[in-house]
Amino acid sequence: MAALVLSLHDTTKVCCISILTFFSVCIEAKRPHIVFMVADDYGWNDVGFHNPDMITPNIDKLASEGVILNQSYVQPVCSPSRNLFIYVCLQHLVIKHKQAACSPVGIPFLPEYLKKLGYATHIIGKWHLGFCKWECTPTYRGFDTFYGFYNGREDYYNRSVFGGHDFRDGEEPILPDRTKYSTYIYAERAREVISKHDKDKPFYLYFPFQSPHEPIEVPTAYEDQCNHIKNEGRRKYCGMVKALDDLVGDVTAALKDNGMYDDTLLIFTSDNGGSHLFHASNYPLRGAKVTVYEGGTRAVALISGAGLEKTGYTYDGMIHAVDWMPTILSAAGGKPETCIDGIDQWENLRRGCPSKRTEFIYNLDDSSLPITGHAAIRVGDYKLIEGYPGPYPDWYEPETENSDIYKREREHFQKNGEIETNEQASCYKRQLFNIKDDPYERHDISLTHTSLADALSKRLAEYHTQMVSANFPDDSEASDPQLHGGFWSPGWC
Numbered sequence: 001m002a003a004l005v006l007s008l009h010d011t012t013k014v015c016c017i018s019i020l021t022f023f024s025v026c027i028e029a030k031r032p033h034i035v036f037m038v039a040d041d042y043g044w045n046d047v048g049f050h051n052p053d054m055i056t057p058n059i060d061k062l063a064s065e066g067v068i069l070n071q072s073y074v075q076p077v078c079s080p081s082r083n084l085f086i087y088v089c090l091q092h093l094v095i096k097h098k099q100a101a102c103s104p105v106g107i108p109f110l111p112e113y114l115k116k117l118g119y120a121t122h123i124i125g126k127w128h129l130g131f132c133k134w135e136c137t138p139t140y141r142g143f144d145t146f147y148g149f150y151n152g153r154e155d156y157y158n159r160s161v162f163g164g165h166d167f168r169d170g171e172e173p174i175l176p177d178r179t180k181y182s183t184y185i186y187a188e189r190a191r192e193v194i195s196k197h198d199k200d201k202p203f204y205l206y207f208p209f210q211s212p213h214e215p216i217e218v219p220t221a222y223e224d225q226c227n228h229i230k231n232e233g234r235r236k237y238c239g240m241v242k243a244l245d246d247l248v249g250d251v252t253a254a255l256k257d258n259g260m261y262d263d264t265l266l267i268f269t270s271d272n273g274g275s276h277l278f279h280a281s282n283y284p285l286r287g288a289k290v291t292v293y294e295g296g297t298r299a300v301a302l303i304s305g306a307g308l309e310k311t312g313y314t315y316d317g318m319i320h321a322v323d324w325m326p327t328i329l330s331a332a333g334g335k336p337e338t339c340i341d342g343i344d345q346w347e348n349l350r351r352g353c354p355s356k357r358t359e360f361i362y363n364l365d366d367s368s369l370p371i372t373g374h375a376a377i378r379v380g381d382y383k384l385i386e387g388y389p390g391p392y393p394d395w396y397e398p399e400t401e402n403s404d405i406y407k408r409e410r411e412h413f414q415k416n417g418e419i420e421t422n423e424q425a426s427c428y429k430r431q432l433f434n435i436k437d438d439p440y441e442r443h444d445i446s447l448t449h450t451s452l453a454d455a456l457s458k459r460l461a462e463y464h465t466q467m468v469s470a471n472f473p474d475d476s477e478a479s480d481p482q483l484h485g486g487f488w489s490p491g492w493c
């Protein structure tokens, strides 16, 4: 029988008929290993390839060997983005720790599809897609293993938040060495799952990092590497970013050690923009986390490794968080459903062809809720923001000197949280920007381009009619960790 040369991305079943034997032999081609890394509250201006003050050699290397995605968009806060990464009603803020809500059960997540294709599926890090019942949690949603925490943030050492511990290995509550900074324990786990993996089987690791989300905590050894930054908060943040970059390096090293690296497709993205209140920076983009300006929504993103034909350049096509699920499934040789919002971009990304996406929704919130959120749409080069854009409308440069330039915003945040009231929200006028010519949103052209603004408003209204209501229940006291052995645990919805 003639030798079959199968390229890695050729994941379809190849059947060849041996002329000599008349036997039909079907060979399953090799599927790529896939590692999907998500940095938490990571700013546009916080990666080495955008800002030389930041030390990210491992991320930069993946970028230079792969493709930088320059127009890759996410939701302005994290649960909605995380939801989209693995499936597609979380448009309204994040899931709070006492809320009996989770990403709708009954709708399969990406790892469930990947398992059907033979993948081993692992998650390390932050879940934040709800945990009020077991059915909401990672090992019930397609992951073989889980090592990490359920809530949106926690202490980097004691693994606790809001008065409860929050850490699991699978379903088991654990508290790994509380003297160890979290990136170290995640690195150990990553090395373990990778080294134990049988490399002949396809491997999927979803790695939603804890870093560099607040609380701002970092070992001195990392902070010391950022001594070129005078401002203490920004220097610590820079150290956290360096720790995150080391984690990326640990993953690539472990893949190499286990002979898997050349067959691995790696994706790296932030989940939303950085928060200047906690020393991140999206400059020169406008705004920050929780705003629909570009600073809250345009992600640091790249794709690198197996299957890419064209590399070493910046891809300018539009990608949206919803696209990752069908794109990853397609890269894995699966057939994404076509009835979802996400677009399979694999062929375009792989070959450097134009994006299939020409428009997307930045956010579309439910005006029936007590807090009117943001609504914004992009069509081609144009972006329309309707209503409240979020609390941080400025251009926040990284802090350099040791002075507290964001004191006013920090005090406001401590007093009001991240949101304004409905009354204030209704005072905002619509804004229109040409993102191609004006990526930093400095020139609102809504008054000079009224018919264009009207057309985009109309399009946004069309989406509104199709919208599923947000599930945003009141807090439930049954969530209290003291009722569950001191840990944030399922069993209260």
Ligand SMILES: *[C@@H]1O[C@H](CO)[C@@H](O)[C@H](O)[C@H]1NC(C)=O
Residues within 6 Å of the ligand: 155, 158, 159, 160, 164, 215
């Ligand atoms: C964890 O550390 C934080 C400080 O970062 C502290 O406020 C909290 O009380 C600690 N929790 C536990 C359970 O030790």
Ligand SMILES: *[C@@H]1O[C@H](CO)[C@@H](O)[C@H](O)[C@H]1NC(C)=O
Residues within 6 Å of the ligand: 070, 314, 316, 439
């Ligand atoms: C990436 O986007 C920014 C902002 O729109 C733009 O200034 C820059 O030139 C783009 N980079 C490349 C390499 O296309």
